Amino acid sequence: METTSKSLVKSEARLAYLLLVPSFIILIMIAFYPLGSVFVNSVTNKRFASSQKTEFVGLKNYKKLLGFKVMVLPPVIDDATGKQKFDPETGDAVWESPLDVLPTEPVRYKELSQFSFMGAQYVIGATDPDFLQAVGDTVGFTILSVFIETVLGLAVALVLNSAFKGRGFMRMVMLIPWAIPTAVSSRMWEWMFASNRTGFFNILLDKIGINNGQFAFLVESSSQLWVMIAIDVWKTTPFMALLILAGLQMIPRQIYEAAYVDGANKLRQFWSMTLPMLRATLAVALVFRTLDALRVFDVFQIVFGANRYSMASFAYYQLVDNKLMGYSSASSVVIFLLIFIFDFIYIKMIGGVDSDA
């Protein structure tokens, strides 16, 4: 008995390796060199489409991408009173300009943002405020949109999993947003968010009487991220919903019958049976959605161009407009590390993915 089970394990392992080979060959073929060169280029000053000689620059690219300083802004003193000056119109306290406070040597720090804390005013300066802003925006975008998508996707999946007339039709309808190429759907939404009353949302606001129908959704920095989240949630909720729906289909009906006999109500069934059994599906869906959201490119590039970046569109413009291949690669490695951290947390949190069944 002992020997047969051992040889069974051995033949199982042999089969496993055999089955993994095709996927690994394909992935190595298409991923090995491109991914490797991203790492290598990130420590050089390589330029894109240029004959300039490439040199090793160590971590310089990373330093420039991530360098930031927090400094105190001293108050501007009014000569007459000897106290801090106040703006006569707004009544706000006046502080020294960040330009005078932030260091310029050996590299120039530019203002990223300001905040006040315990009565003092601080400025955050960065060597590349655009990138840090892109990181903040993309992470915020990711957390919010993945959260909303998951909740909506779960709700949609639960609804479409119950028996009702027209279920097949609804399942088809549900996939419409996912089926339209992002390159096109971004334009659709851009049009709906137009800054005058040709755009649907301004027509709507105008009709309700909230606004005069001239709100520039895509230009106002207060609404820009929300617009992106709205588009992304609409576009990818079907992805979540369909995956969760498939997960629901895999749960055997009998256990619900048993629970019903035992007197568990629907809510109780959902919390203690459906959700735990969906754990693996949810984990995979979350991992891939987060990964996609952190790499978001098309929507940002099409709707905002170089006005506001996602991390990936930042990497794109550094490469294509500025020809800074090394710098762009370094930003890609930072994105990689961020994604890795996110996924690691998920997998540890939800478990189930790499634990043995």
Next chain:
Amino acid sequence: MHKPYSGRPLLRILFWILIVYIFIHMTFPFLWAINSSLKSEGQLQMTPGTMVPRDPDTMKVSLYLRNYAAVFRNKTFMRGILNSFVVAGSVTLLSLLFGSFAAFAMGKLRYRGKTPSMYIILSMTMFPQVSVLTGLYAVIRVLGIPATLSMILTYMLMTLPFTIWVLTSFFRGLPTSLLQAAQIDGATPFQSFYQILLPLTAPALVTTGLLAFIQAWNEYLFALTFTSIQPSARTVPVAIALFTGEVSKQEPFGEIMAAAVIVTVPLLVLVMIFQRKIIAGLVQGAVKY
């Protein structure tokens, strides 16, 4: 149990409200695209915009069909639909074939290095497409791979890890006792894989296949780059993005929307055909807990 049916009518109404909400939420931008696709340039610029295309002077409903005519006459676009089907179809089939192999190994077989292999596969998709683009392009040029084939190969970088991970989670969900029972009956592990486990994961296979297909169908950046020197291989998103106005240099927004509507239809037909495969309770007959 008190009054078991008292909550039912209310619940039913809520349920249908939810369905109507989902319907509107999912379709409205698409309906707006249909609306826009039936408007002329002048009608598109009317303020306030109208819910159906209307004549600017008389405000009567007036549909403008020239956008659709222009799109159907556009050879690159029509060819693009075919190209997209070939590329996305091949990517899906290959991903499902190799993906289900790998997923079976990772989900049900015992071997050393399981966790690292899962992470290596996942890490392939952690870089933004932009950053691997130049490297991929270099590889493809050196190997002299034609545009269509290079799209098929490179899209696997996105779809294969996804397929493998999703299917692995589904294989895990199937009871190991099923596999053991088959082995006791004398089936080799591979036989029990394709005769027993694979049919059981049919809903997951169809779902994953659809998601991967559409992912490949939508891909834009790689397609734009790889077809730049071979326009006949352009896929739908690239063809649409490169639309130029018939009369002026102005962007033909109505035509873009008409194209968006046209490309969505075959996908919906595809979904309609396959969604029947995502049938409830396919598993329940075979699985006994």
